[in-house]
Amino acid sequence: MKYQGSCHCGRIRYEVEGELKSAMACNCSMCVRKGSLLWFVPREQFRLLTPEADAATYTFNKHVIKHHFCPTCGIHTFGEARNPKGEPMAAINIRALEGLDVDAVPVTQYDGKSK
Ligand SMILES: [Zn+2]
Numbered sequence: 001m002k003y004q005g006s007c008h009c010g011r012i013r014y015e016v017e018g019e020l021k022s023a024m025a026c027n028c029s030m031c032v033r034k035g036s037l038l039w040f041v042p043r044e045q046f047r048l049l050t051p052e053a054d055a056a057t058y059t060f061n062k063h064v065i066k067h068h069f070c071p072t073c074g075i076h077t078f079g080e081a082r083n084p085k086g087e088p089m090a091a092i093n094i095r096a097l098e099g100l101d102v103d104a105v106p107v108t109q110y111d112g113k114s115k
Pocket residue numbers: 007008009010011012070071072073074075
């Protein structure tokens with residue numbers, strides 16, 4: 001299945017291909033503030049449709065995860081990191097996916113170590 005995602009103003013748009021079975025509620029100091037629900041997919045299943053330079057990037061702690069957000073409307077749309085095997089992954093904020101019934105997606109809790 002293919003999902004379309006975007007920030008609020010539309011400056012950032014993307015597509016994600018895959019089976020959305022569950023999302024993760026991360027409790028790190030950043031995710032609790034923004035309330036995002038994350039869906040991790042291999043980076044190649046994610047396609048950014050707008051220029052990469054239009055997305056602002058924030059990093060903290062060990063600076064291994066790139067948190068991308070829209071500098072115009074402030075919505076956090078996705079992040080990029082590597083899994084323990086070193087493979088590139090995308091972390092999709094499913095709240096930014098269009099037409100998705102977020103409440104129907106099972107949510108798992110994650111006790112993040114990065115405070
Ligand atoms: Zn925006």
